[in-house]
Amino acid sequence: MSLTYDAVVVGARCAGSVLAIRLARAGWDVLLVDQARFPSDTVSTHFMFPNTLARLERLGVMKRLRAAHDIPQLLFSWGVLGQTVAGSFTPVDGYERMSCVGRVVLDHALVETAVEAGASTRFGVGVTGLVTESDGSVAGVVLQGGEQVRARWVFGADGRNSTVARSLGLKRLNPLRGDMSLLFAYWTGLPETEWFRLEIWEDRAITWSPCEDGSHILVVAGGPDLARGNRRARQARYLEWVRRFPSVIDSRALDRGRQTSDLVVAPEAMMRGFFRRAKGNGWALIGDAGHYKHPSIAQGISDAVEQADYVADALLGEDPDLGRYEKWRDARSQEQYLWSFRAATWPVPERHIPIYAGFAADENAGQQWRDMFNRLHQPSEVYTAERIGRWTGARPATSQPATPEARRSASNDLGLAYAEARIALGTLLRGLDGALMERRVPACPAWTLEDLVAHLAGEAADFVEGAYFLGVSDAWRDPDVAATRDAWTAGQVASREQESLDAVLAEWDKRSPRLEDMLSGRTAAPDRYPPWLPPAVVADLAVHLHDAYGALGKSGDRSIAASQVGLRVYVRWLEIRLAACGRPALLIRAPGAREWLLGAGNAAATLTTDSFDLFRALSGRRSRDQLQSLAWQGDPEPFLDLLSPYELPRSSLIE
Ligand SMILES: Cc1cc2nc3c(=O)[nH]c(=O)nc-3n(C[C@H](O)[C@H](O)[C@H](O)COP(=O)(O)OP(=O)(O)OC[C@H]3O[C@@H](n4cnc5c(N)ncnc54)[C@H](O)[C@@H]3O)c2cc1C
Structure with a gap:
């Protein structure tokens, strides 16, 4: 016999419990399933900003937390290469400070609130697959042991490695990766403070924040090597690294404190970003299951809670089929996604000192900068060309970067500029109907939009395989070289002619992280490549991005970094x-x-x-x-x- 619910929610933390609370309170028959039993921990720091605290307040979760715990309200201090932007946030429902509540405590409060709201639960049992109808729509879940539970809706709130997404065969779209890995642990006995403090230098960072009930979290960030080695080696490295930031916490303070938890390790590979389709027939993904940003800007909990709230509002209100959800999610997340990976890339003095000095000195700009964390501003409203130009000063464009740091900054920017333009083009084209994809591109009339993507995917593949045609820079003066170049690009298109657009976009997504690593200098590019080539590849993508906008009668973001x-x-x-x-x-x-x-x-x-x-x-x-x-x-x-x-x-x- 199988049970039937209005909704099965798979995953019971920030996304899943919030959705269960909202739907159960509205009278839905909800089953909340999690393979964990609560209280339970997960690998995550847990900084939350006023927008999220206000949502948790409305749900009754903050009240529950306050009843059982001392939850400090914190001021925010973010220092980059010695320039510090510090203060409070623009208030949201009376919250103008942030908080840091450990996941064991936070997630337990969420789950308890969901139970109180009337959700049924199955904890300690994993979902292994989906029940589907003959038309492909999702009609329930299969639990460990084979039991089937049917429902009108299945919500995947089951995190990055979502079983729901895997069962649906969903791909990771628009992938990105950062530079950092993290080590963190909890402490007692550190000095009392009302500040969250983060400090980033050229190759390392620290975060120190009070948490609930007098505990503190100390996080260090370094390159991928920081997280390597056995348990003992990492613990020794952690204790050595926390002493490298005396301007945040000095040795005497550390000597008086005591590490009270095991070390938690977050390797670089755990923090790679992606999007997945958000919604289909009978299912939707919320939280990390559908989209994962880099934790550098601490927005994952906020996104998960906000998406759950949005989905509940839509289901209970004017969009009961969630037809607008994916578009909303992508628009809401795209800039923050790129910002999270910019923040996960080490800063470079020549570029970042003037920018952060600018935010630190300009009260209005600094407030807006902090309020990006609070989701009151998008990065493009804060990092305006006018501000950045004023603070960094215009340099002659044709000069080569003078110092090794400046060269690194320029190449870091190249990888991200490429990624940003790639994501913009992918977002523009995914889901367009076939007739539009067959449309000729006025700027390169031999090609349809589909051909244009095939060229870019081919160019990315050729670049990483060392097969890039280096004659492109000389083609203007030699018709034979131009003909060879044209044959090279035509081959990229012809060899993908039989592929669907989705397959070509997926190939491009798959090649790009390696390409972007090469553009950023994280991985060596093939030896035969001259220095002018990496920026030229970004330039070519920018040209074709605007070609595609033009073909669709749109103007797009004309000042995009690419x-x-x-x-x-x-x-x-x-x-x-x-x-x-x-x-x-x-x-x-x-x-x-x-x-x-x-x-x-x-x-x-x-x-x-x-x-x-x-x-x-x-x-x-x-x-x-x-x-x-x-x-x-x-x-x-x-x-x-x-x-x-x-x-x-x-x-x-x-x-
Ligand atoms: C190192 C690190 C630091 C971070 N720091 C912050 C921060 O400071 N602030 C912030 O806002 N965000 C932070 N994040 C991001 C944040 O942790 C996530 O965005 C957030 O937890 C997403 O919530 P979720 O409910 O979508 O998924 P999750 O919290 O991952 O919960 C998914 C749940 O699904 C369950 N599940 C999975 N598979 C199954 C299955 N097959 N059957 C049943 N149950 C299943 C799991 O047991 C789990 O309980 C950080 C992440 C990392 C990795």
Whole structure:
């Protein structure tokens, strides 16, 4: 005999319990299943910001926690290379500070609240598979031992390695990885403080925070090696590392304290990010099961609780089929996802000191920066081009980075810039109907959108396999080289002709982490590659991202980091062409961004246009008429035939 519920929720921590509480309170018959028995721990630190504390307050979880525990309310201090942004948050429902409640305590309070709300539970029993109908819709779960439980809805809240997702055959989309691994443990006897403190240096970081009932958590972060070795070696390393940050906690304080827990280890591989489809027929994924960001910015609990709340509101309100859920989740998460991996990449003095000094000194900017953790601002509203430009100062774009640190910063940025553009394009195209994918791309009319993705997947594959065609930089001056380049890219498209778009996107996703590691300098690129190639690969992706936006009549994010890399690459190539052909100097101005003097002596002409138009003009996306009608001072004639390394489009491209 099988039981039938309105909903089976698999996984009973932040995502699952919150959804169970909401649905059970609304009168749904809910079964909450978890292979763990509570109280139970999980590998996670547990910093929570006012937005999440306010949600937990509304659910009654904070009241339950306060009744049994002393929960400190903390001020927030985040230091990068000696620059510290510190203070409270913009209040949410009266919460203007953060808290740090251990997972054993927090998750138990969530589970108890779900039980009190009326959810039935099965703990200590894993879900091993799904019950599906002949049309593929999900109608229940199979428990360990074979028992089937049927339900109108199955919610996978079962974490990163979700069994529900695996049973549905869902892939990890838009993967990303960071630099860090973590070691942490709990302590008593450390000085009392009302501060959460995090400090990051070039290759290491520490977090010290009071938790509930007088305990403290001390977390150290380092490269992947930090988490390697046996238990004893890691424990010794941890005790040595916590003493490396005297400006946060000094040796005397540590000597007076006592480590009260086993060491917890979070290797780099545990913190790799992804998205999965969020919803299908009879099922939805919430929390880590559907999307995992890097823990560097401590948003996983917040996301899990917020998604559970959203799904409950939708089911009980105006979107009972959850038709809008995936779109909402992706829009809500995308910028934070990229920010989490930027934060999981070691800072570089030349770039990060001025930026964090800026946030530390500017009260309004610092408040907004803290409120990103509180989800009141998206990173793009906080890291504005105007602020970053003002704080870092514009540098000549064609100069090579001066120091090893600056070179590392530039290459770190390359990997992330590529990832960001890849994710933007994947998000744009996934789920488009077939007819749209067959649409010709006006900027490269030989290709459909599907062909364009095949080229990019092929380019990524060729790059990591050492098979990149290095003639691309010379093709402008030699028709034979140009023909070889065209045959190379045509081969990338032809060899994927029989594949579906999803398969090609999946191949690209699979290749990209290695490619991005090479672009970031984490993994050595093939020896035969010259230094100009990594930025050129990012530039090519940026060109095609905007080609795709153009094909769909959208404008997209025109200042995405890959476009800025692309502009620098194409300006540099133009400089080379002008010099090789003996043309006079040209001054290019992109107001609000940069200017470049290409060539020696006084400029014979000046071209002024915004960064995006300039990027498109220099990458062959403007017709001769369009180039002529840009804002020129002086005679454009000596330059028009060299502005693009490619043949110009015959008709105007309006974007
Ligand atoms: C090192 C580290 C530090 C972190 N620090 C923070 C932080 O400071 N702040 C923050 O907000 N987030 C942090 N996170 C992220 C946070 O831990 C997660 O985002 C959050 O736990 C997600 O909650 P969840 O309910 O989706 O999944 P989980 O907490 O992973 O819960 C999933 C549950 O599903 C159960 N389950 C799994 N498979 C099955 C099955 N087959 N059958 C039955 N049950 C199953 C598991 O037993 C588990 O109880 C951190 C993560 C890591 C790795």
